[in-house]
Amino acid sequence: MSKQSELTMNDSINNMLVVSSVSNVNPIESYDPEALRNSFHSEIRPILDVLDKLRTQGITEENVNIPTIVVVGDQSSGKSSVLESLAGITLPRGQGIATRVPLILRLQSCLSEQDSKILMEYENVKEMRINSEDDIEAAINAATDDLAGSNKNIRNTPISLHIRKPDAPDLTMVDLPGITRVPVHGQPENIYEQVRDMIMHYIKPEESIILNVLPAEVDFSTCESIRLSQTVDKKGVRTLAVVTKVDKAPEGLFEKVTSDAVSIGLGYVCVRNRTPADDSIAVARCRELELFNDHPDLRNIDRSMVGIPTLARRLVKIQSDMVRGCLPRIRDQIHEALQKRRQEMSNVPRSIDSVNEAVAVFLRLQNEMLNMLTQVVRDGDFSLVPDDCTLHYTARLHEEFTKFAEDLGKSGLRLSQPSQTDEIRQMFSEHQGVALPDFLPHTVLHQLVKKQIDSITQTCIFLVDRVFKYAAEVVLHVQSLIFEAYPHLRDRHHKLAIQVLNETKTTTVEFVERMLAKERTVIFTTNASYLDTIAKINSAVEKARRSNQAYIELDVGPIREGLILNEAVPATGWHREAWEMKVRIAAYSKIMHERLADEIPLEIRYALQRTIVNRLQELTMMQAFSSPEELGTLMQQDSKIIGRRVRLQQRIDTLEKSLMLVSGMIAA
Numbered sequence: 001m002s003k004q005s006e007l008t009m010n011d012s013i014n015n016m017l018v019v020s021s022v023s024n025v026n027p028i029e030s031y032d033p034e035a036l037r038n039s040f041h042s043e044i045r046p047i048l049d050v051l052d053k054l055r056t057q058g059i060t061e062e063n064v065n066i067p068t069i070v071v072v073g074d075q076s077s078g079k080s081s082v083l084e085s086l087a088g089i090t091l092p093r094g095q096g097i098a099t100r101v102p103l104i105l106r107l108q109s110c111l112s113e114q115d116s117k118i119l120m121e122y123e124n125v126k127e128m129r130i131n132s133e134d135d136i137e138a139a140i141n142a143a144t145d146d147l148a149g150s151n152k153n154i155r156n157t158p159i160s161l162h163i164r165k166p167d168a169p170d171l172t173m174v175d176l177p178g179i180t181r182v183p184v185h186g187q188p189e190n191i192y193e194q195v196r197d198m199i200m201h202y203i204k205p206e207e208s209i210i211l212n213v214l215p216a217e218v219d220f221s222t223c224e225s226i227r228l229s230q231t232v233d234k235k236g237v238r239t240l241a242v243v244t245k246v247d248k249a250p251e252g253l254f255e256k257v258t259s260d261a262v263s264i265g266l267g268y269v270c271v272r273n274r275t276p277a278d279d280s281i282a283v284a285r286c287r288e289l290e291l292f293n294d295h296p297d298l299r300n301i302d303r304s305m306v307g308i309p310t311l312a313r314r315l316v317k318i319q320s321d322m323v324r325g326c327l328p329r330i331r332d333q334i335h336e337a338l339q340k341r342r343q344e345m346s347n348v349p350r351s352i353d354s355v356n357e358a359v360a361v362f363l364r365l366q367n368e369m370l371n372m373l374t375q376v377v378r379d380g381d382f383s384l385v386p387d388d389c390t391l392h393y394t395a396r397l398h399e400e401f402t403k404f405a406e407d408l409g410k411s412g413l414r415l416s417q418p419s420q421t422d423e424i425r426q427m428f429s430e431h432q433g434v435a436l437p438d439f440l441p442h443t444v445l446h447q448l449v450k451k452q453i454d455s456i457t458q459t460c461i462f463l464v465d466r467v468f469k470y471a472a473e474v475v476l477h478v479q480s481l482i483f484e485a486y487p488h489l490r491d492r493h494h495k496l497a498i499q500v501l502n503e504t505k506t507t508t509v510e511f512v513e514r515m516l517a518k519e520r521t522v523i524f525t526t527n528a529s530y531l532d533t534i535a536k537i538n539s540a541v542e543k544a545r546r547s548n549q550a551y552i553e554l555d556v557g558p559i560r561e562g563l564i565l566n567e568a569v570p571a572t573g574w575h576r577e578a579w580e581m582k583v584r585i586a587a588y589s590k591i592m593h594e595r596l597a598d599e600i601p602l603e604i605r606y607a608l609q610r611t612i613v614n615r616l617q618e619l620t621m622m623q624a625f626s627s628p629e630e631l632g633t634l635m636q637q638d639s640k641i642i643g644r645r646v647r648l649q650q651r652i653d654t655l656e657k658s659l660m661l662v663s664g665m666i667a668a
């Protein structure tokens, strides 16, 4: 019992009885711990113990909903004071934000003072004993600072306070930070959203009972806590209102709680908590008794709606009703969570405990990598990674090659461009005398073909660059997936893959350069489409001429352009010869582009397939480790994976323990 308390709890109870006999007005019920203990059914207590244990083990993080009384209210509405009144101990209170982390308050009655104990737990602090009630406030403040820092920040990591004392009601409740719209004392700008999210987390489950703390001085419909609780419990069927500070605003309270403008399904209980003027909690209880018995505005309120003793009794009853029959559902939820965690665990690599095991995993992973690369690169089979579009190798390559063919088609000479006609004409004049005047000079043709090749050289080399870069990404991505847990092994394979791909890229670039050199050096084709294209262009122009068209749309193979006939195709002279040369270049370019658009992609695909599926396979298989130590280093697991495995194992252990507890309780 608090040193501050000049009156003991028994004194206060005696006082309550004295006051009530003097006042002679329908006295409110006195706080009778014995009666409360008796009303607490013997079968409820063990269930509560189990539920409390589950809660402290963090089972709620596994989506297992445990019936809980959640205390919510606007800032400084008196939440902590209500808990203080129920527990008979001093909790941190104030005008600013006092509660900054969830406080799970577990009250438990016991037979004698010798059995009393106070324990606190949070995060990594387990079963910290608090020797005196006077130290609770400081301990909670220190733990809050520890969890949420010493400024006014909040954090959703609970402190659990277990108080066992003779006259406590058997109740477990969660106190939450008060809702505030305006950040104060260095609180973050989004303090409202943070508090709201925390409150919603606790009140959303159907199993939660919402203890909505409303100060008597305000219009209840303006309370933010009412607004929030109505979003999850519209009709208020699981909401109980506690009206505090009735001593400050007794006028009109009777109408407020009887009209029920804010739909509170479980009803109202009006209380007067301890104020700074009360020396002790016991004194506060006496003053509450006097207030409700004597005040002309309060004495008419139904006795079942006033006083901390009534509130304690109501809560114990609600809690008893709640926990009865909840165990089978909780067992099923734990079972489901356990299955899920076990499934997750089966996907986390196991720890490696021997050299033989390390060798086996080493070989298995290498095989997995090669199989996956073969599937992706050779077979175009991405069934292992349906959602990962980067690994749909053949489709991505096809896109690249189609674009390459389009780019080639777009490059080069345009039949309609006068500047090119002038250029050709210039070339003609420089090559006069090489052949008879009515022959198109081959040297000019050759020079123009060379220009064509120069204009597409970059397009070809860039294609090799892009495709090899992408292929390297695919290989590294597959390796990262397979060797996720083994960073050293992954790095070794990355290095090997980059090395062989670079080698192949060099030979592929050489191949492309050789192809372009051939095209630049030799003008050659046996392809009938060369003459065919020339004939088609000429015939289209002739036809247009005959029908006196000034303009034609040419559409011959890849040649699609509009021509103003008199400008582009003059009947005689230099211009006419330039036009004829242009037609030949266009027809020949078409054949060259087709050759390149097929040959270069074919070579790239062949080279990549041989490298990734065959060469990499050989090199991977040839890889060895010189000693068990080297193998040990290679097979060292990523610390993140180790951490994940440990955390999962802890969760599984907790769930297994919880399942045993609950199943045992159901069977009992």
Ligand SMILES: Nc1nc2c(ncn2[C@@H]2O[C@H](COP(=O)(O)OP(=O)(O)OP(=O)(O)O)[C@@H](O)[C@H]2O)c(=O)[nH]1
Pocket (backbone or CB within 6 Å): 073, 074, 075, 076, 077, 078, 079, 080, 081, 082, 092, 093, 094, 095, 096, 097, 098, 099, 176, 177, 178, 179, 244, 245, 246, 247, 248, 271, 272, 273, 274, 275, 276
């Ligand atoms: N007069 C009077 N004052 C009260 C009553 N209940 C609470 N108070 C005072 O109201 C102030 C706020 O009370 P708290 O219990 O800290 O309120 P809270 O809702 O827990 O506060 P936060 O956690 O900061 O939101 C304190 O100064 C209390 O002493 C009451 O019934 N009567």
